[in-house]
Amino acid sequence: MPEIFGIPTSALFGQLLIGLINGSFYALLSLGLAVIFGLLNIINFTHGAQYMMGAFCAYLLVNKLGLGYWWSLAIAPLAVGITGVVIERTMLKQLYKLDHLYGLLLTFGLALIIEGLFRNEYGSSGQPYPMPQELTGGRNLGFMFLPTYRAWVIVASAAVCLGTWFVIEKTRLGAYLRAATENPQLVQAFGINVPRMITLTYGFGVALAAFAGVMAAPIYQVSPQMGSSLIIVVFAVVVIGGMGSIMGSILTGFGLGVIEGLTKVFYPEASNTVIFIIMAIVLMFKPAGLFGREK
Amino acid sequence: MTHQKWVFALMVAFFAAAPLVVYPVFLMKVMCFALFACAFNLLIGFGGLLSFGHAMFFGSASYLAAHAAKVWGLTPELAILFGTGGAAALGIATGLLAIRRQGIYFAMITLALAQMMFFFYLQAPFTGGEDGIQAVPRGRLFGLIDLSNVWAMYATVLVVFLGGFLLIYRAVYSPFGQVLKAIRENEARAISLGYDTTRYKLMAYVLSATLAGLAGATKSLVFQLASLTDVHWSMSGEVVLMTLVGGLGTVFGPVIGAAVIVTMANYLAQLGAWVTVVQGVIFVICVLTFRRGIVGEIANLIKKPL
Numbered sequence: 001m002p003e004i005f006g007i008p009t010s011a012l013f014g015q016l017l018i019g020l021i022n023g024s025f026y027a028l029l030s031l032g033l034a035v036i037f038g039l040l041n042i043i044n045f046t047h048g049a050q051y052m053m054g055a056f057c058a059y060l061l062v063n064k065l066g067l068g069y070w071w072s073l074a075i076a077p078l079a080v081g082i083t084g085v086v087i088e089r090t091m092l093k094q095l096y097k098l099d100h101l102y103g104l105l106l107t108f109g110l111a112l113i114i115e116g117l118f119r120n121e122y123g124s125s126g127q128p129y130p131m132p133q134e135l136t137g138g139r140n141l142g143f144m145f146l147p148t149y150r151a152w153v154i155v156a157s158a159a160v161c162l163g164t165w166f167v168i169e170k171t172r173l174g175a176y177l178r179a180a181t182e183n184p185q186l187v188q189a190f191g192i193n194v195p196r197m198i199t200l201t202y203g204f205g206v207a208l209a210a211f212a213g214v215m216a217a218p219i220y221q222v223s224p225q226m227g228s229s230l231i232i233v234v235f236a237v238v239v240i241g242g243m244g245s246i247m248g249s250i251l252t253g254f255g256l257g258v259i260e261g262l263t264k265v266f267y268p269e270a271s272n273t274v275i276f277i278i279m280a281i282v283l284m285f286k287p288a289g290l291f292g293r294e295k
Numbered sequence: 296m297t298h299q300k301w302v303f304a305l306m307v308a309f310f311a312a313a314p315l316v317v318y319p320v321f322l323m324k325v326m327c328f329a330l331f332a333c334a335f336n337l338l339i340g341f342g343g344l345l346s347f348g349h350a351m352f353f354g355s356a357s358y359l360a361a362h363a364a365k366v367w368g369l370t371p372e373l374a375i376l377f378g379t380g381g382a383a384a385l386g387i388a389t390g391l392l393a394i395r396r397q398g399i400y401f402a403m404i405t406l407a408l409a410q411m412m413f414f415f416y417l418q419a420p421f422t423g424g425e426d427g428i429q430a431v432p433r434g435r436l437f438g439l440i441d442l443s444n445v446w447a448m449y450a451t452v453l454v455v456f457l458g459g460f461l462l463i464y465r466a467v468y469s470p471f472g473q474v475l476k477a478i479r480e481n482e483a484r485a486i487s488l489g490y491d492t493t494r495y496k497l498m499a500y501v502l503s504a505t506l507a508g509l510a511g512a513t514k515s516l517v518f519q520l521a522s523l524t525d526v527h528w529s530m531s532g533e534v535v536l537m538t539l540v541g542g543l544g545t546v547f548g549p550v551i552g553a554a555v556i557v558t559m560a561n562y563l564a565q566l567g568a569w570v571t572v573v574q575g576v577i578f579v580i581c582v583l584t585f586r587r588g589i590v591g592e593i594a595n596l597i598k599k600p601l
Contacts, residue, residue, distance in 0.1 A: 043399045091583060100399055101345045102582050105539065108347075108532060109578025116571030229410075232528060236407040239400060269418060276411035280392050283404065287395040 012265055013144035019261020020254065021150055021219065024157035025051075025212050027253025029234045030241065031161055032208035034249045035168070038181040039201045042092060042103030048231030049114040050206045053080045054213025055222045056118060059129055069132035069218070076214045077207035084206030088199050111228070118224035126221025153215050160211065161250045168246050177201065236279045242292015252290060298599055302547055303464075310453055319449045320517070325557050326456040327514040332537040332549030333463050334506035339535075340544030341467055342499040343479030344394070347402045348409025349507050349534050351389070354526025355412060356382040356508030361428040361521035362421055371434045371442055375455070375512040382508020383501060385412070390500035394493060397482075406528060413526045427522030431515055448517060455513050459506050464546060466502060475499050507534075529571075536574055539581045542588030547601050551589050 029047060036044045044050075057079055058072035067075070087110065095102045131149055138147035168174035180187045180194050188194040213227075220226060241252030256275050263274040270277070282290060313322055331353055338344045360378030363369040369377065393404045416422045423429070433442035442448045466472050477485045478492045485492050515521040524530060533556065541552025556574075563570045581588065587595055594601040 043403065091579070094583060098586075101402065102586070104345070104347075104399055104402055105535065106579060106582040108535075109575045109582065112532070112571050112575030112578065114575075116568045116575060119568035119571070228528070232406055232410045235403040236410075239396075239403055239407065272414040272418075273411045276407050276414075279404070279407055280411075283392045283395050 007265055010144050015261040015265045016258060017144070017146070017150055017261075018264070019258040020154050021257070022260060023254035023257020024154055025216060025230065025253075026234055026237045026257050027161050027250045028157050028208055028212040028215075029230070030237045030249045030253050031164060031246065032205040032212075033234065033238055034241075034243045034246060035164070035208075036202055036205035037243050039177065039184075039198055040088075040092065040096070040103070041100050042095070042107065043100075043235075044202075044205065045104055045107035045231070046087070046110045046114065047107075047206075047209050047234070048227030048229075049111040050080055050084065050209040050227070051213040051216070051230065052118065052222075052224060052227035053083070053114065054210025055129070055217040055226060056122075056213075056224075057210065058214045058217045059127055059222045062130065069130075069135075069214075072214050072217075073211070077210040080210035080213075081203040081207035085199055085203040088202040092202065093195075111231075115224050115228060122224060124223065124225065126223035126226075129217040129222050131218040149218060153219070157212070157215065158254075160208070161253075164208070165246050165250065233275055236275050238289075240275075240279050240282045240289060242289020244289070245291040248289075248291025299546065299601065302601060306547065306550065307457065310456070314446075314449055319445050321557075321561065323449060323452045323517045324514075325554050326452050327510050327517060328534070328537060328557055329550040329553040330456050330459045330513075331507050331510035332534050332541065332553045333460055334503045334510065335534045336538045336543065336545075336549045337463050337466065337506070338499055338503040339538065340548075341472055341479065342475045342496060342503075344397070344496065344500065345399075345402045345535075346393075346405040346500075346503070347528075347531050347535065348389075348405035348407075348412075349503075350526050350528065350530035351409040351412040352382040352385060352504040352507040353511035353514075353530060353534070354416065354521075354523075355385050356511035357515040357521040357525045358416060358422055358428065360512035361431040361515040364434055364516065365428060365431050366421075368432075369434075370438055371436050371451070371516055374434070374516065375509065378512030378515070379505055379508045382511065383505040386501040386504025386508075387497075390497050390504065394496045394500060406531065409526070409531055410528060413523070413528070416526050417523060422521070422523075425523065427520060427524075428515075429520055431519040431521065433516050433519065442516070452513055452517060455509065459509055460550075463506065467546065471495070471498070533574070536578060536581075538588075540577060540588055542591030542594070542601075543586075545588065545590040545594060545601050548588050548590035555589070 029051060033044060033047055036042060054076045057076035061067040061072045061075060091106060092103060095106060135149040135152050138145055168177055176187065176192055177197065180197055184194050237252055237256050240256065241248045243249065256278065259278070260271060260274055264271040310322065310326065335346065335349050338346055356378035359381040360374040363377040364371060364374035389408045393401055393408065396404055417424065433448060435441050436447065436451060440447050442451060474485065474490055474495050478495060482492055511525060537552035537556045538549045539552070540555055541550065542548030559573065560570060563573060590601050
């Protein structure tokens with residue numbers, strides 16, 4: 001068996017693949033956080049719970065209505081996105097004039113409520129979710145075995161991330177969004193409905209989280225706690241990248257996933273903590289984050 | 296100022312008399328968490344820094360004190376001192392990183408650092424993993440007073456709590472506390488007045504970490520247990536909730552808040568995950584309609600700071 005640095009290549013590439021998968025989720029979630037933060041100035045602590053809701057939505061669709069993966073991929077982001085819109089309209093809206101920390105506290109409270117409710121209903125153990133039939137199996141690439149579903153997750157997340165980047169950076173709608181991020185009053189004075197834009201942005205960010213949740217359902221088990229530990233890692237990813245740039249969030253997400261995967265190969269004891277350690281190092285040398293702007 | 300002395304006297308009288316009617320272990324739990332919340336409040340209420348990782352100080356001190364008492368056989372006061380010192384050292388290390396950013400970034404960084412400590416304690420051999428450090432001996436205070444006696448333990452916790460509380464009170468109303476408030480209100484202005492704001496923030500952070508550690512170390516002797524619960528992020532959330540309910544930036548608020556949340560957790564314990572839901576609902580209600588908290592509302596009513 002071929003080896004690199006005394007590690008069998010199949011193990012190395014296997015962990016790299018897992019790293020890329022985790023990186024896809026980091027990228028999707030930190031992208032959603034960055035988009036929401038840009039316009040609302042709120043760090044959405046509920047993001048992890050909304051990712052979990054996306055996964056549970058897929059689980060319920062297949063078990064109660066018999067609707068499969070592809071349906072879930074469309075319905076779950078929409079449904080969870082709508083709950084996000086309701087949250088923004090009824091609660092977050094009241095906080096924009098206050099210290100940003102209240103937004104963090106409110107969304108933390110909401111995360112506790114959502115997670116607690118799901119834990120009451122479904123217990124703490126994970127529920128399996130069937131892999132879509134079209135994406136089962138895999139192919140042998142010679143140096144490693146590539147399961148089709150995992151390849152799909154990486155390609156699909158990258159596509160969604162790049163699509164979001166394109167809309168925000170290259171279209172007229174995105175130009176409005178970026179302008180409103182810089183100066184909402186001025187944009188409103190030009191006759192653009194900024195409050196509605198804020199609502200829809202929050203809904204979109206939440207929908208991204210739910211989309212990530214559906215993608216994760218066949219790989220990880222669907223459980224009420226799946227979001228809470230992930231969101232803390234994503235916070236670290238966001239601190240490392242800085243929230244100033246959309247592409248920065250995407251690249252940092254994928255990059256850190258790969259680094260985490262490599263750590264599992266070379267020094268597994270540190271695989272849980274490596275992202276936090278990188279965060280500490282980045283804070284020492286570039287406190288605003290790799291792609292962030294000093295204010 | 297004098298009315299705060301009366302309220303303080305009332306609080307001392309309450310904690311001195313209450314064990315006659317209320318289960319003492321429960322009161323000791325309230326006092327440990329009250330000190331923890333007061334320490335946390337020093338940072339957010341007076342320094343304007345929201346830490347979402349204070350469980351790392353509480354939990355680290357808890358583990359270190361438990362280890363010192365059980366494995367090394369140190370006397371309780373030395374075990375508590377060791378745990379508190381450990382929390383202070385951790386405060387310096389994490390503080391130097393965290394105060395480089397403000398606002399929500401500060402909250403995210405402290406949360407991430409605390410999660411790193413959580414994984415460290417999960418894997419470190421001396422913590423006993425999921426089991427934690429159990430059956431920690433309470434030992435003899437100064438080698439003389441046997442703390443397995445519940446009244447001796449109670450008196451010790453009361454002294455620790457009141458000592459910590461007075462230290463925070465003193466710090467808040469000292470020139471140091473006033474500079475801290477100035478930084479909270481307008482950091483640029485404080486810098487222009489010639490204050491080294493980074494140093495002040497770091498001092499507040501380390502003091503807060505140290506006292507949170509004192510609370511955690513004491514708690515591990517009271518319950519004779521140090522476990523992963525103490526370093527988990529939900530513990531960081533709980534102390535935020537206690538302070539929020541009692542009143543951010545009030546002197547007595549965190550004590551009331553701790554009493555409310557600990558009592559609630561006690562009554563709702565058999566309901567399992569509903570405790571989390573109720574805590575979340577309280578968070579939402581506090582943020583949306585009750586931002587001053589219990590003591591803050593009372594202070595607003597009588598137009599005097601409490």
